[in-house]
Amino acid sequence: MRKALIAGNWKMNLNLEEAALLVNRLKSIDFDESEKEVIIAPSFVYLPELVKLLKDSRVKIFAQNVHHEKSGAFTGEISIDMLKNIGVSGSIVGHSERRIIFKETDELINKKIKTAVKEKFPIIFCVGETLEQRMADVHEEVVNTQVGLGLEGIDEIDMNHITIAYEPVWAIGTGKTASSSDAEAMHKSIRNFLAKKYNKALADSIRILYGGSVKPENISELMAMENIDGALVGGASLKAESFIKIINY
Numbered sequence: 001m002r003k004a005l006i007a008g009n010w011k012m013n014l015n016l017e018e019a020a021l022l023v024n025r026l027k028s029i030d031f032d033e034s035e036k037e038v039i040i041a042p043s044f045v046y047l048p049e050l051v052k053l054l055k056d057s058r059v060k061i062f063a064q065n066v067h068h069e070k071s072g073a074f075t076g077e078i079s080i081d082m083l084k085n086i087g088v089s090g091s092i093v094g095h096s097e098r099r100i101i102f103k104e105t106d107e108l109i110n111k112k113i114k115t116a117v118k119e120k121f122p123i124i125f126c127v128g129e130t131l132e133q134r135m136a137d138v139h140e141e142v143v144n145t146q147v148g149l150g151l152e153g154i155d156e157i158d159m160n161h162i163t164i165a166y167e168p169v170w171a172i173g174t175g176k177t178a179s180s181s182d183a184e185a186m187h188k189s190i191r192n193f194l195a196k197k198y199n200k201a202l203a204d205s206i207r208i209l210y211g212g213s214v215k216p217e218n219i220s221e222l223m224a225m226e227n228i229d230g231a232l233v234g235g236a237s238l239k240a241e242s243f244i245k246i247i248n249y
């Protein structure tokens with residue numbers, strides 16, 4: 001049985017006061033931790049403050065990105081040790097904005113995942129196709145190639161630190177959501193890929209989130225799909241009303 005996971009990616013949004021207000025609203029929500037996990041990924045600069053605010057809460061804090069080296073001359077970067085040191089529980093890796101705007105490659109993403117599993121640091125590993133790739137009907141091949149390259153050299157035993165997020169690039173921040181059946185088809189394809197790469201038991205145990213314009217209006221339909229285990233939410237995670245509705249789908 002895979003535990004549902006609802007994660008909010010706040011990207012480069014909110015000031016400290018707004019972030020703290022939102023966190024205080026999220027703190028008060030009631031959900032069964034044995035059935036559901038809730039994560040927020042705020043900006044790096046607010047992490048220490050928000051970790052303190054969420055002490056003793058069931059809501060966990062992730063970073064939006066992380067560097068693969070332990071320390072050193074990497075101006076502007078943040079290591080897993082630094083995040084662990086302030087009580088951050090994990091990180092998103094390979095978001096399409098990192099891939100497209102900041103030119104992160106599959107090879108770099110693989111290095112981050114390798115370090116993360118070595119450090120037992122949970123990761124939400126993002127993959128997804130562009131509109132052109134979907135139109136050309138190569139979306140499954142593209143996404144499974146990203147999954148394969150990102151997980152190269154990752155042993156079965158370390159896969160328990162990884163959650164995959166399928167986020168079609170054309171659905172992120174656009175208001176366009178993949179239909180629940182298209183999303184389900186991709187999730188199933190990723191699971192089949194994992195079954196071939198590892199084995200069926202492993203593939204059945206890995207959580208695969210959907211991301212791309214998830215809203216209170218579409219979350220229940222998405223969550224009703226057999227292979228969709230949760231959501232990575234951007235815009236709708238910035239307002240308490242909509243994010244709480246999504247968490248309570």
Ligand code: PEP
Pocket residue numbers: 009167171172173174175211212213214232233234235236
């Ligand atoms: C995201 O960036 O991970 C995302 C899914 O954004 P949105 O929900 O705004 O489409």
